[in-house]
Amino acid sequence: MGNLATFRMNVRSIPCGPDGTANDTVRFVMAFVEIIELHRCREGAGTYVEHGGLGLAVLRPPGSEEIVVLDNACPHAGGNLSGGAVSGHTVTCPWHQWEVDLRTGVCTHSQRASVQRYTAKVDDGMICVNLPG
Numbered sequence: 717m718g719n720l721a722t723f724r725m726n727v728r729s730i731p732c733g734p735d736g737t738a739n740d741t742v743r744f745v746m747a748f749v750e751i752i753e754l755h756r757c758r759e760g761a762g763t764y765v766e767h768g769g770l771g772l773a774v775l776r777p778p779g780s781e782e783i784v785v786l787d788n789a790c791p792h793a794g795g796n797l798s799g800g801a802v803s804g805h806t807v808t809c810p811w812h813q814w815e816v817d818l819r820t821g822v823c824t825h826s827q828r829a830s831v832q833r834y835t836a837k838v839d840d841g842m843i844c845v846n847l848p849g
């Protein structure tokens with residue numbers, strides 16, 4: 717699913733030295749890619765999208781223009797976050813009701829558990845996400 721058109725590219729570096737510092741870095745290209753039309757994603761709900769081998773949860777908080785894109789797998793046991801209830805700043809996993817903060821991807825039950833959150837934007841009616849290339 718999705719058009720592979722690239723809107724913007726940048727390079728990120730991630731510290732990966734043996735002690736967690738930036739002694740060594742891995743550099744990879746990030747790019748905004750179209751993943752789904754905005755009108756296909758209901759406000760106050762989640763939509764599952766597969767792109768480039770990633771399972772993504774596209775979430776639209778009620779009463780907000782914001783688009784949030786997370787890895788779809790809940791960090792507790794892999795539940796389907798796109799099928800969860802979206803309310804305020806959280807999505808509630810349908811399996812065991814853990815909540816994930818949409819602003820950070822961090823679970824409210826355990827600050828040590830989190831999911832990857834991707835930068836998203838809407839461009840000409842398409843939801844675009846900054847994904848590793």
Ligand code: FES
Pocket residue numbers: 790791792793794795809810811812813814
């Ligand atoms: S799998 Fe999500 S709360 Fe258990």
